[in-house]
Amino acid sequence: MNYISIKEINSLSKWVKQAIKIKKNPLKNQSLGKNKTLGMLFFNPSLRTRLSTQKAALNLGMNVMVMNFTNEGWTLEFEDGAVMNSGASEHIKEAAEVVSQYCDIIAIRAFAGLVDKEKDYQETVISGFLKYATVPIVNMESAIRHPLQSLADAITMEEFKPRHKDKPKVVLSWAPHPKALPQAVANSFVEMMQLQKDMDFVITHPEGYELSPEITKDCKIEYDQNKAFENADFVYVKNWSNFNDYGKVTNSDPNWTVTAEKMALTNNGKFMHCLPVRRNVIVSDEVLDGENSIVIEQANNRTYSAQLVLQKILKKL
Numbered sequence: 001m002n003y004i005s006i007k008e009i010n011s012l013s014k015w016v017k018q019a020i021k022i023k024k025n026p027l028k029n030q031s032l033g034k035n036k037t038l039g040m041l042f043f044n045p046s047l048r049t050r051l052s053t054q055k056a057a058l059n060l061g062m063n064v065m066v067m068n069f070t071n072e073g074w075t076l077e078f079e080d081g082a083v084m085n086s087g088a089s090e091h092i093k094e095a096a097e098v099v100s101q102y103c104d105i106i107a108i109r110a111f112a113g114l115v116d117k118e119k120d121y122q123e124t125v126i127s128g129f130l131k132y133a134t135v136p137i138v139n140m141e142s143a144i145r146h147p148l149q150s151l152a153d154a155i156t157m158e159e160f161k162p163r164h165k166d167k168p169k170v171v172l173s174w175a176p177h178p179k180a181l182p183q184a185v186a187n188s189f190v191e192m193m194q195l196q197k198d199m200d201f202v203i204t205h206p207e208g209y210e211l212s213p214e215i216t217k218d219c220k221i222e223y224d225q226n227k228a229f230e231n232a233d234f235v236y237v238k239n240w241s242n243f244n245d246y247g248k249v250t251n252s253d254p255n256w257t258v259t260a261e262k263m264a265l266t267n268n269g270k271f272m273h274c275l276p277v278r279r280n281v282i283v284s285d286e287v288l289d290g291e292n293s294i295v296i297e298q299a300n301n302r303t304y305s306a307q308l309v310l311q312k313i314l315k316k317l
């Protein structure tokens with residue numbers, strides 16, 4: 001079993017219940033991972049993913065090895081048949097096969113390059129590992145998906161959803177950012193929302209900032225952010241760079257920053273963000289530090305989302 005996309009989940013509600021059970025007693029399965037090794041490979045920075053996934057593995061009694069490819073690994077070649085006479089020192093074929101001999105599970109973080117849309121949307125790095133590794137692969141944010149994040153988001157919404165309402169309203173809102181960021185978090189959030197049975201979902205972003213139509217499919221899009229926020233129970237905020245004008249920042253309108261005035265339009269809505277977040281660019285201090293901000297608990301749930309995934313994989317080894 002691999003965990004590449006939220007689509008690996010057969011029943012989201014069951015997985016969320018199981019994760020909440022793990023959260024109540026995280027050390028219950030400490031012998032499950034005994035003598036098993038998790039290898040975590042990072043091609044980009046991380047705080048939450050690195051520590052929560054490691055913590056999850058330790059809760060299961062696993063050994064953990066972490067490697068940063070950015071400064072410490074050989075530059076990898078991903079193209080079959082490549083003549084390797086320039087930058088890359090090692091082909092993914094050997095690298096993935098070798099790492100598989102040391103690890104029982106390999107977890108990978110490899111962001112989008114945001115230059116070549118086709119390459120990013122083909123998931124070159126994670127697909128290379130899937131092709132050549134001989135052990136299960138876990139996605140710790142790939143070019144286009146961040147499924148450990150969106151599972152943690154689903155856990156968090158279950159914990160904080162209003163009990164009296166049949167169909168909570170959830171808004172995914174774009175917000176400005178000075179750098180070009182990947183679409184992965186937003187994509188996986190959308191895919192997770194498509195698995196939710198009883199929630200109203202709307203995406204809001206400036207015109208021209210549409211996500212991949214293959215991912216958003218039948219999702220409701222509202223270009224008026226204020227309208228989208230009306231009566232929302234959860235406001236999930238994230239910047240992404242332009243998908244059509246690929247990887248470019250074509251809008252940095254500060255009117256899209258989430259402020260207390262905007263949150264006042266919601267149904268006492270909870271503020272969510274995957275973190276790290278740029279204060280007073282994505283969201284005002286007032287909202288982020290306010291009592292309806294659930295970003296810290298959201299980050300806490302990363303441990304239980306990772307632990308559930310590792311637990312399921314370990315049981316199948």
Ligand SMILES: NCCC[C@H](NC(=O)CCC(=O)O)C(=O)O
Pocket residue numbers: 141179181182183184185239274275276277278
């Ligand atoms: N893993 C959570 C988000 C990671 C990444 N954010 C960032 O790179 C923010 C960097 C900055 O704000 O400088 C993203 O958007 O996919």
Ligand SMILES: NC(=O)OP(=O)(O)O
Pocket residue numbers: 045046047048049050141149274275276
């Ligand atoms: N949310 C998240 O994935 O955080 P890191 O990038 O710090 O791991």
